[in-house]
Amino acid sequence: MTAPLAEAELMREMIGGSPPSRFRWQGGRPRVWRVLIFVLAAIFFIGPLAAAFKYSLQQSDGSYGFGNYGQIINNRAVRSPLVTSLEIAVITAAVVITLMLPTVVWVRLKKPKATVAMELITLLPIVIPPVVMAAGLEEFELNAPSWVIKYVFNHPLTGLIPFYVVLAMPFTYRAIDTGVRAIDLHTLVDASRNLGASWPSTLVRVVLPNVQTAALGAMFLTIALCLGEVVIATLLLYNTFPVEMVVLYHQSQVGVSVALSMFTLIFTFLVLFGLSFVAQRRRGGGAARVV
């Protein structure tokens, strides 16, 4: 499903910190091998997307228009899972930051030896494929005490959020860790504590603003994960936005499914693209802000 490590690398790219000296071919003239791969990539990547876009404009009556996209607002069967997914996404992102940021800061400050353990633990979710996680949860649900069913599994929010947080751990940990490493944490925290700030206030008002880009990136990728995750939600029978996309497809409303796909892809791309500019700007002024 997801590629958490890749996201960590992507975050590193966006936050900066790559070596100054780079691999560079001599001469500025575009080489054949470069042009060739760009052409191939354009055909392979843009082809299906362009096809999908054209397809999504074909309405059920045969004419062309944005009717399929209108379903996002007009069709209750689409809108309500979308709202559920958005709720899940936002809460998951909040939980992720609340859980990971204090832990990362604590490890950096007080228990640097635990770094390796943290890295290994946060890699674990990669080892367990989503379908296996879903299998475990399904089996657990069969024999779970009734209060667990009532308070956890009976609602998509409580049934999915805790596990999406786990799925998001590999890349959120790395993103936040990279952000925290880049600032002078000891000085900041000491200064804040000496001026009488409590731990929570230090975290929220001193550390968080300084790792804003990393935290933002981690939150955004978590949101993207929640809006795209389909395996666990399907197997546990929750009707989230991506699940609804698949359902519509199987109900032969292919045009709507494709339109929703395009919508999510473009939306996610724009946010990520925008974030890369924000990250760039902050990198420049970062040093002045820290102390």
Added chain:
Amino acid sequence: MSGLGGWAGILPFAAYVVVFLGIPLYVVVHGSLTTESNQLTFDNFRQTWSSPAYRIAFKNSLILSVWTSIVGALFGTWLAAAVVAAKRGSLLHRFVQSSSGVLAYFAGVPLAFAFIAALGLQGVVTVLLKHFGIDLYAHGFTISSMTGVGLCYVYFQIPLMVILITPALEGLRSEWQEAALSLGASKLRYLRHVAVPVLLPSFVGATLILFGNAFSAYATALALVGSTLSIVPAQIDNALNGNVLVGADRAGLTLGTEMIIVVLIVMVGYLLVQRRARRWLR
């Protein structure tokens, strides 16, 4: 601070992991090692190994993961090298990075539907090719075949490789190339004796991640075909939710444990290779 106090701050995180990752993991592994009456047994494993359907599923999953990860790795590296040679922070650089993020990340459902729109029976590309006299479907291609699903996988494997290999390519110092060239090496010799050996561990590591990624992926197949495709995740889905046989859920959990073992081996390999990669590139 040392001793117990030092661990206190990690406690909430640790408790969270134990509950929400530990429980599903425990249920799967425990289920695969016990009978319905809760007695320790290895029969579940023996049964999944002797079942032809599951063996085919494993074979299909492995073949799919191997070819999509190798194709993805080769083209991804090529594309990444072409992008890295462009100026950092340039629009091209940003564009490829961001779209790689989206494509690698959204791996599943939206891409599957984009492919259906392009190469499905009524797909835009299929229809277009028919105009030129090429009938894909007459030649046995369908978007829900192993080839079709694999093609979708490549679509997210290449961007993933771009993301994973870019830092390594950027770590190649231009001084090394200059040194080699001024000592009289040809470009080919520089590639053979400097660039390739330095990059090899990163390349192998990234390919392993791609393999694991394809092996655990199910969203694409779920969207394109449903649970009828013969790959391991689909078999797990079937065993747990289909009306197959009595005791099928044990088989599902056992397949789950076997998947975990495969991915675990791949990840350990990745960590070992990664250590070598750090020697030159950091």
